[in-house]
Amino acid sequence: MKREETVNFFAEEAKKNFSKVAENAQKIIAEIQNSEKKKLNYIETFDGGSVLAQLKELEKWDENKKKKAKLFGVPITVKDCICVKGMESKAGSRILKGYKPLFDATVIEKARKEGAIIVAKTTQDEFGFGTFSTNTEKVPKNPFDNERSCGGSSGGAAGFTSHTKNFHIALGQSTGGSIACPASFCGATGITPTYGLVSRYGLIDYANSMDKIGSIGRNVDDAALLLETIAGKDEKDSTTLDAGFVVNEGAIRKVALVTDFFENCDEKVQKATMAKIKKLKEFFEIEEVSLPLNVKYALAAYYIIATGEASTNLAKLSGLRYGVQGNVEGKHFDEYFSEIRSANFTDEAKRRIILGTFARMSGYRDAYYLKAMKVRTKLINEFKKAFLKYDLLLNPTMPVVAPKFSEIEKLTPLQNYAMDLCTVPANLAGLPHISCNAGFVGGLPVGLMATAPHLKERNLVSFGKVMEIE
Amino acid sequence: MAKVEVTKELIRRVAQNAHLNLSEQELEKFAPQIKEIILxxxxxxxxIDAADEKPSFQPVxxxxxxRKDGPKKCLTQEEALGNAKKELKEKGYFKGPKVL
Incomplete structure (x- = not known):
């Protein structure tokens, strides 16, 4: 990666010459409009007027303020589930149509302070419920082949990152792999931080104990830079850790390929992964490790916990106060709530609400929900044991390359969930991970994922740097 | 432990608990899918035996x-009502369906 191609370089140049900010922003606007015309569907909401207003504001910044700004003039797109003041924020769901938050999420507030321009909201699966961004009205198309998926659930974020030729970084969000998966399918770099490193204040929840806001960029420098600006303790989110993140590289001695995950991947994906690993051996000592409990039980534990938490979070959506609202006259509240919810959730949201409500119901709670929480402890401990020996664990991000929409239609929900096999374990354990492009199969990107111990994001940066060496 | 039999009736009951009305068509579609996921x-x-483990309600x-609990700036009443449609607010309050 040439330094001139990084957002960091652009921001420094932009401080000296404001016309670069305006020029880059105009190009991004043109790309957004063009991608919309071609129905590539990366963008959920775009407000050109707001971009121009932000440009005007930035132009007034004095030298002192500029000097410290890490994202001066940098366009940022935002996954739809992250609240932006005054901009429709509906997490890809019909039930939140029209909702305009009265406040910025903490990550947005932080990015603005660093001089970022908030340009648009990006498309996603409804509430993050999906692996292919198909569980929503506006389905993003893969930039490498428009008949294929961008991955999910941060599909629009990765799709646009890969689509644009200009300086830009995307804010994504992951619960079970929603940053790594689309980054892999779209050939971008996605970083999902340790659970609690980044504030969730202003994030429309999916599953509170697993949701993480992270970044997607064209290269590791860009993704890491955005992460640096949004990380840190936040009084408004009591689950944030007393930690921050400064872009630097960690010392990596030993790395291991997780064989169980690797064996469950498509042969072509295995081949591309092995070719890249061979190259990585010039930089790291690479061994093999097995995580037998995670490969067998992580998906089940994840889907019980995720649907359990989602079903409680979604209980507040009842057609009152914000979002879709109907006619309450003459209706009992049970009837009204049920009507609104039944008419506005997608099939996948309904399935997850039913699964999660079931797993928490009296009589089943101990057997499913509580058991899953205990199994999670075992799965985290299995990772911790592996990290006594290794600084990073590697696996293909996804078991396949981006599938065609016609192939996705044929999957049962359970087959669909099984696609998350390699990304779910790290997410369930709150471990930071990165997905980088490892090559191409038939013109489609293949991602390699590295997972580090809690709060060792710097190991991911070292890995990303080596991945970018030709 | 003895597990449950996943029937259409159970799914309808769970859905009702969660304020979802399922059509007959939806029930036909969801029942086998949900059964497959659960089983x-x-x-x-x-x-897997995890009886002796502590549950991890958080991964970290x-x-x-x-934190200190004191008064802070918050939304005005008018702002708080900003996302409610005209018919669903009255005299500075949200208006909802009847409860009793």
């Missing part, structure tokens, strides 16, 4: 978190 995935956890260990 082939969720029930897999029966194989956390202590009690405290």
């Amino acid at each position: 082939d995935s969720f029930d897999r956890l029966d194989e 260990e956390m202590q009690n978190v405290f």
Whole structure:
């Protein structure tokens, strides 16, 4: 990666010459409009007027303020589930149509302070419920082949990152792999931080104990830079850790390929992964490790916990106060709530609400929900044991390359969930991970994922740097 | 432990609990899908003994978190009502369906 191609370089140049900010922003606007015309569907909401207003504001910044700004003039797109003041924020769901938050999420507030321009909201699966961004009205198309998926659930974020030729970084969000998966399918770099490193204040929840806001960029420098600006303790989110993140590289001695995950991947994906690993051996000592409990039980534990938490979070959506609202006259509240919810959730949201409500119901709670929480402890401990020996664990991000929409239609929900096999374990354990492009199969990107111990994001940066060496 | 039999009736009851009305068509579609997920995935956890483990409600260990509890700037009543449609607010309050 040439330094001139990084957002960091652009921001420094932009401080000296404001016309670069305006020029880059105009190009991004043109790309957004063009991608919309071609129905590539990366963008959920775009407000050109707001971009121009932000440009005007930035132009007034004095030298002192500029000097410290890490994202001066940098366009940022935002996954739809992250609240932006005054901009429709509906997490890809019909039930939140029209909702305009009265406040910025903490990550947005932080990015603005660093001089970022908030340009648009990006498309996603409804509430993050999906692996292919198909569980929503506006389905993003893969930039490498428009008949294929961008991955999910941060599909629009990765799709646009890969689509644009200009300086830009995307804010994504992951619960079970929603940053790594689309980054892999779209050939971008996605970083999902340790659970609690980044504030969730202003994030429309999916599953509170697993949701993480992270970044997607064209290269590791860009993704890491955005992460640096949004990380840190936040009084408004009591689950944030007393930690921050400064872009630097960690010392990596030993790395291991997780064989169980690797064996469950498509042969072509295995081949591309092995070719890249061979190259990585010039930089790291690479061994093999097995995580037998995670490969067998992580998906089940994840889907019980995720649907359990989602079903409680979604209980507040009842057609009152914000979002879709109907006619309450003459209706009992049970009837009204049920009507609104039944008419506005997608099939996948309904399935997850039913699964999660079931797993928490009296009589089943101990057997499913509580058991899953205990199994999670075992799965985290299995990772911790592996990290006594290794600084990073590697696996293909996804078991396949981006599938065609016609192939996705044929999957049962359970087959669909099984696609998350390699990304779910790290997410369930709150471990930071990165997905980088490892090559191409038939013109489609293949991602390699590295997972580090809690709060060792710097190991991911070292890995990303080596991945970018030709 | 003895597990449940996943029937259409159970799914209808769970859905009602969660304020979802399912059409007959939806029930036909969801029932086998949900049955497959519960039996082939969720029930897999029966194989693993975790009785002695502490549940991980968070993936990263956390202590009690405290903050000062004092008055702060908050939304005005008008702002708070900003996202409600005209028919669903009255005299500075949200208006909802009847409860009793």
